[in-house]
Amino acid sequence: MIILGIDTSCDDTSAAICDDLKILSSNVASQIDLHETFGGIVPEEASRAHYSNIDKIIKICLKEAKLELKDIDLVTVTNGPGLVGALLVGLNYGKSLAWSLDIPFYAANHLFSHVYSNFLGENHPELPAVSVVISGGHTIIGVVDENMNHKYLGSTLDDACGEVIDKVGRKLGLPYPAGPYLDKMALDGNKKAHRFPRPLKGREGYDFSFSGLKTSFLKEVEKGNLSDEDQYASLLMAISDCLCDRIVKLCGETGYSQVVFSGGVSASAFLRRELSLVMEKHGIKISFPELRYCTDNAAMVCASGYFEARNRNFEESKEDLNIDAYASYF
Numbered sequence: 486m487i488i489l490g491i492d493t494s495c496d497d498t499s500a501a502i503c504d505d506l507k508i509l510s511s512n513v514a515s516q517i518d519l520h521e522t523f524g525g526i527v528p529e530e531a532s533r534a535h536y537s538n539i540d541k542i543i544k545i546c547l548k549e550a551k552l553e554l555k556d557i558d559l560v561t562v563t564n565g566p567g568l569v570g571a572l573l574v575g576l577n578y579g580k581s582l583a584w585s586l587d588i589p590f591y592a593a594n595h596l597f598s599h600v601y602s603n604f605l606g607e608n609h610p611e612l613p614a615v616s617v618v619i620s621g622g623h624t625i626i627g628v629v630d631e632n633m634n635h636k637y638l639g640s641t642l643d644d645a646c647g648e649v650i651d652k653v654g655r656k657l658g659l660p661y662p663a664g665p666y667l668d669k670m671a672l673d674g675n676k677k678a679h680r681f682p683r684p685l686k687g688r689e690g691y692d693f694s695f696s697g698l699k700t701s702f703l704k705e706v707e708k709g710n711l712s713d714e715d716q717y718a719s720l721l722m723a724i725s726d727c728l729c730d731r732i733v734k735l736c737g738e739t740g741y742s743q744v745v746f747s748g749g750v751s752a753s754a755f756l757r758r759e760l761s762l763v764m765e766k767h768g769i770k771i772s773f774p775e776l777r778y779c780t781d782n783a784a785m786v787c788a789s790g791y792f793e794a795r796n797r798n799f800e801e802s803k804e805d806l807n808i809d810a811y812a813s814y815f
């Protein structure tokens with residue numbers, strides 16, 4: 486089944502073509518240069534850039550996959566959560582295309598799609614599993630079962646961990662998004678150089694809170710006692726500890742021994758190293774997406790369409806032609 490996936494939920498115009506879960510082409514028109522001047526994403530600018538990029542990026546995908554529009558069997562597009570104006574560009578493009586080709590159309594949840602990035606390619610994690618999405622907009626933990634039903638049990642009460650990374654990066658003059666730069670420096674740092682707070686660690690429930698950690702970090706940095714490497718290593722260590730606390734607890738309560746990470750922050754080499762160490766100690770298997778499919782992409786959206794198509798027929802898919810974009814999952 487040839488699937489065209491589209492994601493315009495934030496600042497990347499992404500399109501991909503998969504044959505079931507095999508990626509034939511995947512492209513992202515990044516808007517980093519556009520938003521870097523503002524130090525963050527300007528929603529209206531993002532929508533306009535999606536509008537001028539979307540047709541081009543789909544044509545590039547078709548060319549790379551050596552396919553034509555008539556070869557597509559299914560269109561699937563992210564309808565939320567995200568920036569509504571940005572989402573509408575991809576959503577309306579995808580709906581129109583599916584309708585005109587008279588093929589199924591499925592709307593995709595951006596967070597579930599991140600989880601599916603672990604299922605692209607050959608080696609799939611075991612299910613059921615504990616699922617952790619760590620991105621610029623979300624930090625959520627829950628479970629995903631064998632039928633790809635997702636249940637979220639906790640989320641950040643304030644900043645997402647990627648948001649903390651990008652905000653401190655902005656304050657300290659790192660390029661946007663700060664994640665890759667901060668991560669690289671943290672790898673050379675001493676993770677025990679300073680002990681930052683671990684908000685909500687050991688507390689009831691599964692929620693996270695990172696905004697106090699961000700404030701504490703910025704205050705400490707102002708004192709000027711830590712090298713860049715040490716301060717970033719100590720910051721990521723605090724984030725890792727907060728994540729592990731919830732993961733180990735949820736694995737204990739569910740009896741699951743597999744955890745599936747996804748989202749842009751799961752590309753962090755520092756976090757991969759630290760999370761692996763802790764999970765190994767607890768006998769928990771871990772899965773990360775391939776590096777290039779951690780950050781926003783549309784191959785993961787194709788995977789979402791693949792799993793939807795297993796459960797819903799062509800007639801049911803037509804319901805999604807009426808579906809709207811939405812900003813927030815919770």
Ligand code: KG4
Nearest residue numbers: 620621622647662664668749750753780781
């Ligand atoms: O999943 P994503 O592309 O977008 C959202 O859905 O939010 O995640 C973007 C986030 C940004 O905060 C970025 O700084 C972070 O992922 N990120 C990283 C790395 N690469 C991207 N954080 C830490 N280490 C990285 N290597």
Ligand code: ZN
Nearest residue numbers: 599620780781
């Ligand atoms: Zn994302």
